[in-house]
Each structure stands twice: as C-alpha cells, then as structure tokens.
Amino acid sequence: MKNYLNRALFYKEWKSMMPLSGAFLCQIFLLVIMPFINSVQNLQEEINRGTYNYNKYYLHFFSDFFIGEGVVQVVAAGTLILIGTFIIGIDTMGRKYDSLSAMPFKREEIILTKWTIAALTVVIPVILSSVVMSFIYAGNKNILKVYMNESMILQWTLINCLVYLFVVTFIMLIQSFSGKSILGGIVGTIFLMLPMGLTILINQILRVLALNPNVLSHKQYSSILSKIEGFSLNASLSIYNIDISDEYMLSIYQKSIILAIVIPILVILLVYSFKKTPLERNGYIVIFKPLEIIFKIGVSVCFGLLGGVIASQMIMNHYEIYQFDLNNMTGHLPIVNKIISLAVLFTLLCGCVVYVITNKIVEVSKR
Numbered sequence: 001m002k003n004y005l006n007r008a009l010f011y012k013e014w015k016s017m018m019p020l021s022g023a024f025l026c027q028i029f030l031l032v033i034m035p036f037i038n039s040v041q042n043l044q045e046e047i048n049r050g051t052y053n054y055n056k057y058y059l060h061f062f063s064d065f066f067i068g069e070g071v072v073q074v075v076a077a078g079t080l081i082l083i084g085t086f087i088i089g090i091d092t093m094g095r096k097y098d099s100l101s102a103m104p105f106k107r108e109e110i111i112l113t114k115w116t117i118a119a120l121t122v123v124i125p126v127i128l129s130s131v132v133m134s135f136i137y138a139g140n141k142n143i144l145k146v147y148m149n150e151s152m153i154l155q156w157t158l159i160n161c162l163v164y165l166f167v168v169t170f171i172m173l174i175q176s177f178s179g180k181s182i183l184g185g186i187v188g189t190i191f192l193m194l195p196m197g198l199t200i201l202i203n204q205i206l207r208v209l210a211l212n213p214n215v216l217s218h219k220q221y222s223s224i225l226s227k228i229e230g231f232s233l234n235a236s237l238s239i240y241n242i243d244i245s246d247e248y249m250l251s252i253y254q255k256s257i258i259l260a261i262v263i264p265i266l267v268i269l270l271v272y273s274f275k276k277t278p279l280e281r282n283g284y285i286v287i288f289k290p291l292e293i294i295f296k297i298g299v300s301v302c303f304g305l306l307g308g309v310i311a312s313q314m315i316m317n318h319y320e321i322y323q324f325d326l327n328n329m330t331g332h333l334p335i336v337n338k339i340i341s342l343a344v345l346f347t348l349l350c351g352c353v354v355y356v357i358t359n360k361i362v363e364v365s366k367r
Contacts, residue, residue, distance in 0.1 A: 009105050009110065009113045010116070013117045017087055017117055017121060020086065021083075021117075024080075024083065024121060024125060025124075027076060028126065028129055031071075032129050039062070040136055040144065043058060043144075044140070044143075058147050062148045063147075066148065073239070073241060073242055076164070077238065080164055080168045080171070081167070081188065081189050082185070083122070084169070084170070084171025084185065084188065085182065085188070088114065088175040088184070107274055108275065111176075112271065115270065118168045118172065119169075122168050123161050126160050126164065127161070130153055130154075133153050134153055155252050159241045159252055159259075162260065162263065163241040165259075166266070167238050170192065170266055171189070171192075173266050173269055173270045173273065174187055176270055176273045176274050176287075177286060177287055177291055178285060178286060179285065179286075179365075180284075180365075192238045194302070195231075195233075196236055198232065198305070199229055201306060201308075201309050204313075205309065205347070206221055206225060208339060209340060211339065211340065212340060215340065230249075237258070237259060237262065240258075240259060284362075296355055296358045296359055296362065300351045300354045301351060303351065305347060307346055308346050308350060311347070312339065312346070315339050315342050
C-alpha cells in the first residue's frame, strides 16, 4: 500500500476531531462500561451480604446488554453521524472550490487519513470496552458464568465495531456527494433509516388497498408485508447490532460477513468520489450531476408515500371508516374504492409537487 497516511495531515485531522472523539469515548464509558461495572458490583454486594440467589433480573440485563439496547445505540448513532459529517465537511465541503485545491496533499491522502481517523475514533472505544469487560468477567467468572460467557463479549465487540464503521463510512460517502457541509449528514441519516421507513409507509398504503379484497386480499397483504419486513430488517445494516426477533433475520456471523464485504466497497467508493469531485460544483447540493436525478426521484418517492399515507388517514377519518369492520368491507366497496382512488391520487400528486420543489432547490443551489 502506498504511503497515503501523511503524519502532518494525520495530526491535523486528529486534532480537529478530538472533541467528537472524546465525546464518543465518554458515551461508551457512561453507557456501556459503567452499567456493566455497576451490575457486577451489585452482584458482589449481594454475595457479601449473603442474600445472593439466582436473579432473573441480571439474566435479562446481561442478555439485553449484549444484544444491543435501543437507547445506547441511538445515542451512539447520533455521534457517529456527526463524526462522519464533520470529518468530511469541516475542511472541504460547502466552501469555495479553491479550498480543496489549495491543500498541499493528494486527495487520496486526505480522504484515507480522514477515514482512518474516523475508524480509530469508533473502533478504539469498543475494543477498550471489551477489554475492560473481559478482565471483569475473568475476575468474577464464578458468578458471571451463570449469566454470560466469553463469546458474548466477542460477538458484541465484533458486531459493534463493524456497525459503527459502516455508519461512519456511509455518512462520509453521502457527505462526499454533497457540496453542503451539513446536508450530506442529514441525507445520509435519512438513507440509513430508509429501509425501515419505507416499510412503514408501504405497509400503510397496502393496508388501504387491502380494504378492497378484490384489489388486495388479506392473505396477499400479510404475505407481501412479511416479505417486505424481512427484507427491510436485513437491508438496515445500521441496526445489525440490535437483536430483533424475526424469522427472516440473519445470524450475527452472517451480519458480520455482510458488513465486512460492504465496508471496503464503501471505502473504495468514498476514495473514488473524493478523487473525482468536480471542484467547480463545490457548494452545490449534489456535486455529481448524474446523481441529481437519483436524489430528486428518491426524495419525491419518499415524500410522495408519506403524503399518501397522511392523506389516506385523513380520508378514512372523513368517511368514518373505522366504525366498520376493516377485515370485512365488502358491503362498503363504493366508499372503499373512493378512498383507494383518492389515496393513490394524493400519493402521485405529493410525489410530483415534491419533485418540482426539489428540482428548484437543486437549481437554486447552483447560483
């Protein structure tokens, strides 16, 4: 590998990211290490008082702890998004195009150094946490072996390192597509939630269509929804470190393999996009012109579905549809067909309106 990690550049980037790096380390310490230590101490105190008995509370605590608590992961994801956004945007994006060209480093050096800093920022705290937990487990194995084992720590470390790397790399990639320093992080966050968000919206649209069994039967509705939910769960790589009980959900090692394949691909795309950044388009919402149409269509589809869902709920409330048995609407097909038609019409209308607005915003950003 060529020497792309310039020491001076590494120090500069590390210095600029120290506040966020420190914040992430503190989060991991407060939300991961401290609760683990406190639980072990509570167990020890029960033993010292002679009141210890097999406690299901600790079984649930350690089980939930290693499969990923939602609050912990949401807070961590917020910091990861900030890291991915600012490590790209702080120096190069959203300024005049001569900002990047004025730097005395190759573009490969700049982006690989930034990614290395980001990777170290998210991986080191996880590894330190696993080392601390391993030492605590080894020193208290006689009581902790009932509730956990070494493989749980290893799996927790592996999946969290990979998920955190994926999130920060993905946000960096999306930010590299945008000439606005904050917009890329916002769009990247939306894309991370897109599989689950689209599933919810599609579910609501299908639910309206299922009111008329001639359009979509309840059996078809359940079958389609089940498959969509399974796909969206496995497509949501950013929540791979949260255990979700579902028959379609992959195992932790399958998730790890997928992430281990996806992350290098994202890094390659990140380096390529950074190298090919057209300097004259810096400051634009979408730097690469071929991606403009994808951005416009993507935004239009998402907001079109959202508008259709909101409109369909309002229409259903207007016709007081909830006073009927929603599982048997064959006696009210005229009303049902009117609701379906209006819902589809509003979905298309919202999509078209949002496309026009998005197109206008993109064009204005070029001035």
